Every structure is written in structure tokens, then in C-alpha cells.
Amino acid sequence: MTDHPPRTRIQQRNRETILGAALEVFSQHGFRGATLDQIAQAAGLSKPNLLYYFPSKEAMHEALLAGLMDTWLAPLRALDPGGEPLDEILGYVHRKLLLSRDFPRESRLFANEILQGAERIRPTLEGELKTLVDQTAAVIAGWAREGRIAPVDPYHLIFSIWALTQHYADFDVQVRAVLGAGKDDPFDGADRYLATLFRRLLTP
Amino acid sequence: MTDHPPRTRIQQRNRETILGAALEVFSQHGFRGATLDQIAQAAGLSKPNLLYYFPSKEAMHEALLAGLMDTWLAPLRALDPGGEPLDEILGYVHRKLLLSRDFPRESRLFANEILQGAERIRPTLEGELKTLVDQTAAVIAGWAREGRIAPVDPYHLIFSIWALTQHYADFDVQVRAVLGAGKDDPFDGADRYLATLFRRLLTP
DNA sequence: GTCTATAGAAGGATAGAC
DNA sequence: GTCTATCCTTCTATAGAC
Numbered sequence: 001m002t003d004h005p006p007r008t009r010i011q012q013r014n015r016e017t018i019l020g021a022a023l024e025v026f027s028q029h030g031f032r033g034a035t036l037d038q039i040a041q042a043a044g045l046s047k048p049n050l051l052y053y054f055p056s057k058e059a060m061h062e063a064l065l066a067g068l069m070d071t072w073l074a075p076l077r078a079l080d081p082g083g084e085p086l087d088e089i090l091g092y093v094h095r096k097l098l099l100s101r102d103f104p105r106e107s108r109l110f111a112n113e114i115l116q117g118a119e120r121i122r123p124t125l126e127g128e129l130k131t132l133v134d135q136t137a138a139v140i141a142g143w144a145r146e147g148r149i150a151p152v153d154p155y156h157l158i159f160s161i162w163a164l165t166q167h168y169a170d171f172d173v174q175v176r177a178v179l180g181a182g183k184d185d186p187f188d189g190a191d192r193y194l195a196t197l198f199r200r201l202l203t204p
Numbered sequence: 205m206t207d208h209p210p211r212t213r214i215q216q217r218n219r220e221t222i223l224g225a226a227l228e229v230f231s232q233h234g235f236r237g238a239t240l241d242q243i244a245q246a247a248g249l250s251k252p253n254l255l256y257y258f259p260s261k262e263a264m265h266e267a268l269l270a271g272l273m274d275t276w277l278a279p280l281r282a283l284d285p286g287g288e289p290l291d292e293i294l295g296y297v298h299r300k301l302l303l304s305r306d307f308p309r310e311s312r313l314f315a316n317e318i319l320q321g322a323e324r325i326r327p328t329l330e331g332e333l334k335t336l337v338d339q340t341a342a343v344i345a346g347w348a349r350e351g352r353i354a355p356v357d358p359y360h361l362i363f364s365i366w367a368l369t370q371h372y373a374d375f376d377v378q379v380r381a382v383l384g385a386g387k388d389d390p391f392d393g394a395d396r397y398l399a400t401l402f403r404r405l406l407t408p
Numbered sequence: 409g410t411c412t413a414t415a416g417a418a419g420g421a422t423a424g425a426c
Numbered sequence: 427g428t429c430t431a432t433c434c435t436t437c438t439a440t441a442g443a444c
Binding site for chain 2: 028029030031032033108111112114115116117118122125126129130133150152153155156157158159160162163164166167168170171173174175177178179180189190192193194196197200201
């Protein structure tokens with residue numbers, strides 16, 4: 001017994017193809033800007049065939065968002081309150097940057113959602129996300145109180161990690177326009193820069 | 205003789221009303237997600253009346269973007285190569301944060317545009333913006349070479365200033381969801397946090 | 409200048425053949 | 427399961443009265 005009706009291999013494969021195409025299109029145009037025609041073309045399927053696998057455009061979008069939040073919060077969950085403070089925070093920054101590098105479309109899907117009011121995920125932000133951030137902020141505040149890192153507002157510290165890592169995915173076009181064509185991968189430079197930044201910020 | 209045909213006061217006022225409404229709607233839904241109905245309602249005018257003042261939806265969007273880039277780059281242009289390095293950079297951070305606080309809709313309009321591929325402003329990014337950043341990066345690199353600030357990649361420094369300041373406007377919904385209702389203005393905390401961050405990063 | 413009415417195109421979703 | 431054809435709604439833009 002599973003949560004969902006059993007699916008053949010071909011059904012499973014098509015659902016994944018469609019979700020991949022939907023991610024591509026939604027992340028580039030936002031929910032309202034995306035069209036089923038674009039998704040169908042990206043998936044190599046007909047428009048009605050999309051709607052055989054998902055009841056609506058909305059359902060595709062929800063399916064993408066549902067899986068996203070856990071992936072996005074995993075690096076923060078992996079922060080160990082018992083570890084060495086600076087290593088833990090630098091490790092979080094590094095993991096979050098890798099996530100932006102390897103899943104830029106997911107990052108942009110999320111950014112589109114927040115930017116446009118987050119109506120579909122506001123409950124998650126105010127619930128699950130806030131709870132996790134509150135816990136982590138308490139840990140970081142404890143480290144600062146013990147003098148193991150320099151004193152710093154833990155909430156703004158977390159915001160700054162999000163802003164700095166996601167910037168390279170969400171504003172990729174601008175970053176590459178400014179750096180020019182012949183440069184290294186922006187993410188390599190970012191990794192070194194961010195390690196330096198947070199080391200200098202947090203070293204007591 | 206002016207660049208444009210003369211306009212009555214009422215025409216001028218209506219154009220501004222429409223652009224204000226368009227900014228509200230475009231910044232929240234992106235270009236394709238916005239509708240003329242929404243803009244008309246926000247402006248308190250009929251839909252055909254909008255199209256009496258602007259030839260198309262596209263024209264409204266372009267009018268907004270045209271004015272935006274200069275406003276957005278002004279704080280960077282105000283950075284004085286002859287000034288005290290740390291003060292100049294901290295001053296830039298502060299001005300940029302104020303801009304995000306006072307013009308969050310403009311920030312989100314810009315973010316929507318970049319996020320969705322920046323097709324309408326890519327030439328400006330690769331031309332005017334890149335030139336200005338290259339010049340500023342050279343100034344900052346010089347300061348670092350002279351030991352007046354700590355060594356740091358000037359391009360990633362500028363990216364980090366953009367990311368950190370615009371985050372509070374673009375991801376406002378998420379910031380407020382995490383901080384909860386009863387807290388201070390996020391921008392107050394951000395101002396103090398960012399000053400600390402860049403001071404610790406850049407003090408030699 | 410501003411409106412009502414509507415043309416014409418595009419988009420989401422369904423019917424029904426295969 | 428997958429397609430063609432099509433319905434119905436929404437959207438941009440225009441026509442034309444006032």
C-alpha cells in the first residue's frame with residue numbers, strides 16, 4: 001500500500017519529464033507568465049497529454065513547490081549545534097552555495113514565488129521556516145554569548161547567507177554580464193569570497 | 205523646443221498616475237503576469253484610457269525601466285575615489301539600503317526583469333553597468349593594493365553589496381515571515397548588521 | 409479625453425477519435 | 427496513453443459615441 005495509486009514506469013517517466021519542463025518554464029517566466037504550450041514543447045508532449053498527467057497548470061506548480069522546500073532547508077537542518085561554530089556556519093554557506101550552483105532553476109522558481117508575494121507558500125514560511133530559523137538563531141546567539149564567534153545578529157546573519165548564495169543563481173544573468181564572457185565560473189570566485197567574508201565577520 | 209510634444213498638466217498627471225499603477229502591478233506580477241485590467245483598476249482609469257496615454261502595455265513597461273537604471277546606479281556613481289576607502293564603501297552600502305527601503309517596488313521590478321532573463325535590459329547590463337562596475341572595481345583594487353582596506357575581490361564585493369541590500373526589498377515577504385509581526389523594521393536591523401559586516405570584512 | 413462595446417489573438421481545459 | 431479539434435475564458439488593443 002502506497003500513498004498514491006500505482007504507476008507504470010512510463011507514467012513515472014512522463015511525470016518527471018513534465019515536471020522538468022515545467023520547472024524550466026516556471027522558473028524563467030513565473031507562474032502566470034508560463035504557458036502550457038511552452039511546457040508542452042519543452043517536454044516534447046502535446047498540451048492535452050500534459051493534462052492527462054496533471055489536472056491543471058496549478059497542479060504542476062504545486063508539485064514543484066511541494067518538493068522544493070525540504071531540499072532548500074536541508075543545508076540549514078544539517079547545521080550541528082554541537083559542532084565547531086565557525087566550521088558549522090562556513091559549512092552551511094558552502095552547502096547553500098553548491099545548492100544554488102547545482103539547482104539554479106529551483107532557486108529562481110523560489111525567488112519568483114517570494115518576489116510575487118509568496119501566496120502559495122506563506123504558511124510554510126511562517127510555520128516550518130520560521131521555526132527552523134528561530135532554533136538556529138538561538139544556537140548562533142548561544143555561540144556568540146559564549147564568545148566562540150564574534151557578536152552578530154543571528155537573524156540577519158542567516159538572511160545574509162541566503163541573499164549572498166542565492167544571488168549567484170537568481171541574478172546569474174547580471175553577474176555574467178558584469179564579469180564578461182572570458183572569466184572563470186562565478187561560483188568559484190563566490191566560494192572563496194564568501195568563505196573570507198564570513199570568516200572575517202565571525203572570528204572573535 | 206523639447207524632446208517630446210507639449211503636454212497639459214492633466215496629461216502629465218495622468219501619465220504619472222498610470223506609471224505608478226503600472227509599477228505597482230508589474231513589480232508584483234512581472235511583465236507577462238500583469239494585466240491592463242489590474243493597472244487600470246490601480247490607476248482608477250478605464251483600460252482604453254491607459255492606451256490613450258501609452259501605445260501598448262510594452263510601452264508602459266519600457267517607460268518604467270528607462271528611468272530605473274539611472275536611479276539604481278546613482279549610489280555607485282556617488283562613490284568618491286578620492287575619499288576614505290572604508291567610509292566610501294560603507295556609505296555606498298548605506299545609500300543602497302535606503303534605496304531598497306524607499307523604493308522596494310522599483311527593486312522588485314528590476315529583480316523580476318533580471319530573474320526572467322533580462323532580455324529588455326541586457327545591453328545596458330553589458331554596457332553601462334559593466335563599465336561602471338569595472339571602474340569602481342579598479343578603484344577598490346587600488347585601495348586594497350595600498351593596504352587601505354583588507355584584500356578582497358572587488359567584483360564579488362560589489363555583488364555582495366547588491367545582494368545584501370536588495371534582499372530586504374525583494375524577499376521582504378520572507379524576511380517579515382521569519383522575523384514575525386512584532387519586530388522592528390527589518391531595515392533598521394539590516395543597517396546596523398551590514399555596517400558591522402563590511403567593517404569587519406574590510407578593516408585591514 | 410474618456411468611456412462602452414467589441415474585435416482578434418492567446419491561453420487553459422475538455423471531447424472524443426484512435 | 428496520445429493525439430486533433432474545439433470550447434470558453436481572458437487578454438491586448440481598437441472602433442466609435444460622447
